[in-house]
Amino acid sequence: MTATEEETPDTGCQAASLDERITGALVGAAVGDALGGPVEGWSPDQIAQRHGGRVRGIVGPWHGDEWRTARPIAPYHKGDGHVTDDTLMTHALIRVYARVRDHLDAYGVAGHLVPDLMTNPRWIPELEAEALPLHRVFLAEKWLVARLHYGHVDPREAGVGNIVNCGAAMYMAPVGLVNAAHPRGAYAEALDIAGAHQSSYGREAAGVLAAAVAAACAPGATPDSVVAAALALAKDGTRTAIEKVCEVAVRHDDFEAALEPLRAAVAPYDTVGPDYRSPSLGARRPSRLHAIEELPVALGLLVVARGDFRRAVLGAVNYGRDCDSIATMAGALAGALGSPVPGEWAETVAGASRLDLWAPARELAAVAREVFEKDVRRRRAHERAFTAMGGPGCSD
Template identity: 90%
Template sequence: MTPIGEENRGPGLDERITGALVGAAVGDALGGPVEGYSPDQITDRHGGRVHGIVGPWHGDDWRTARPIAPYHKGDGHVTDDTLMTHALVRVYARVRDHLDAYAVADHLVPDLMTNPRWIPELEAEALPLHRVFLAEKWLVARLAYGHVDPREAGVGNIVNCGAAMYMAPVGLVNAADPAGAYAEALDVAGAHQSSYGREAAAVFAAAVAAATAPGATPDSVVTACLSLAKDGTRAAIEKVCEVAGGHGDFES
């Protein structure tokens, strides 16, 4: 029996957490086979926009086609985005507490280096380190071999989406606390990224945290992000919202 009033409160926290993690993996699988290609190339290859699971870009030649080989990108396979997200979830499960840059050095990096996992794109068990991109291999080079202070290890790395792609768990651990998620993600991502790559990871974690709050809406999530985002990242969010329509005038 549903308690009075409960039926209108929307999904519970458990459902929101599950939805965030499963939704991210589904989006990863949908986008994987067209990653790196222009809209025109995608339209030409698939006869329009991609609305569901599609096969490898090079069809049955995916095993040998360069530069994609040896990855089976497509057919619903997740990529390194989901692999890294799973790795961070495992760290939280092990530590059972909030994380910082030292947790990346003490737990995440050893997991990437020493624990074989099923890698869908390789269709085999392998070390996650063998699948991740150069920006993620940087973690191992700097922390495991360079013995750099984890709080500063991200300096000098490629500034990209590498840290942002797996920060959803930080937002979920800090559910309904965007400021807490932002601060924790800044610390965690400092081991991986610098500049706007680190800032983007923090703002993304804040967005996820804001989305878990009861009654959350797209507007409330955007407001939370704009209240925390700095410099060019904030300007970029404002511009995207302006183009999307109606959200460009948010004030922090």
């Protein structure tokens, strides 16, 4: 179904440490986000026409100097290395982990993430100003504040009623990193967290993305093993979409030739329809038969690229449609595998966005170690209690 281990180039994952994987995943996600932002919403053909060929790095706003007023982009400065809400939400979730320093659930979102979004001004690259993150995030993310802060909804059920999209999945990489090499744990934790934000296949995608990132952290991981871990946990239309997309992806080793086949493979499961800027009447409604487009395509491009960061992210960027989120996911997965993030891209994005892309990674690595130590103590306490009840290891 996916590239064999022999076909996968050495991405350095055998020797990558936990810190390197976490840094690669988070810096990689931000870089993918920034590269995809200026071409989000357009088709591969439109992107190639606008830029005189495929995008090969950081580019400027689609409408040039008219970005402040040109619709449908205004008032956001997408391009020139600016990260979008994908990265803002990812860093917000990391701040919650840094505060709680343990596994999270939907109540952590209500108690910490929502107040952070609505009360703490931060530099917003696309607005080129300091503002509340709430003023930048999409309406599907504003839902968190409306439902949890103003609506007083049970955090575990607050996601019900929101449009079903990639809004939760796009910032779930930290959950996979805290649960590094434990996909099932990452899946369960992300599903709980995402219950405050999403339902149906949007929530499912959040769980599967976290699981895939956790699987990518395992020593010796390959795109093959990452997809296998995702398929082992994914349910309903999400599982089928990943399977069908990756069956196509394994037949390609160049993203240029893969773009149209990947879109054709995911189209039956994507509710948005062929015109991304004019969604179909059935778009983003709950369903057990459908999936978000972004996650299967990100996994497919990881397979096409054989785990190589640059190729996976550039494939995502040139795919178009919701390509900043696709590139965010692909970047996180390739970075977690250990494929190096191009330094010139990372430095440019950090400078242009006025963000330290490495500090959140250091913080999350420390949290991941603390959580692992707590898990070990909890597991050993359970083993002692189970043994005392006559379980395995109890002598007569």
